[in-house]
Amino acid sequence: MQTMKIAIIHDWLTGMRGGEKCLEVLCKLYPSAEIFTLLHIPGKVSPVIESHRIHTSFIQNLPFAKSKYRYYLPLMPFAIETFDLKEYDLILSSSHCVSKSVKPVRIACIFVTAILPCVIYGINLINILEEKNPTGL
Numbered sequence: 001m002q003t004m005k006i007a008i009i010h011d012w013l014t015g016m017r018g019g020e021k022c023l024e025v026l027c028k029l030y031p032s033a034e035i036f037t038l039l040h041i042p043g044k045v046s047p048v049i050e051s052h053r054i055h056t057s058f059i060q061n062l063p064f065a066k067s068k069y070r071y072y073l074p075l076m077p078f079a080i081e082t083f084d085l086k087e088y089d090l091i092l093s094s095s096h097c098v099s100k101s102v103k104p105v106r107i108a109c110i111f112v113t114a115i116l117p118c119v120i121y122g123i124n125l126i127n128i129l130e131e132k133n134p135t136g137l
Helices: 018-029 065-081 125-132
Strands: 006-010 034-037 054-056 090-095 109-114
Touching: 006 018, 018 090
Parallel strands: 006 034, 006 090, 034 054, 090 109
Antiparallel strands: none
């Protein structure tokens, strides 16, 4: 039986915040998956994530990318689209920014997870939901 080749697309690996914690769960669920990311700073994410094969984009090699990577935001959608994913059967996009714009070369199953912070534009969504439905149902 042939195993499914899985790619996980993630915006950048520069620290362990909420998105990376979600990525860590995907890595545990799919231990053979390979990670494609714009930028990876080794040692800044968990050992679970680091244990996967990690592919980076050309942004990894641009000047000051490790400290000023957000300045390259205009290039990021193009960088994501340059990943060669033709050999993958399942593509998981774990993204809060540009990774959801990944373009597979052939028909593949793509699952997009959008990671949203609890606070958007200064509004605490949890409080709003609790006010509308105090029972939690």
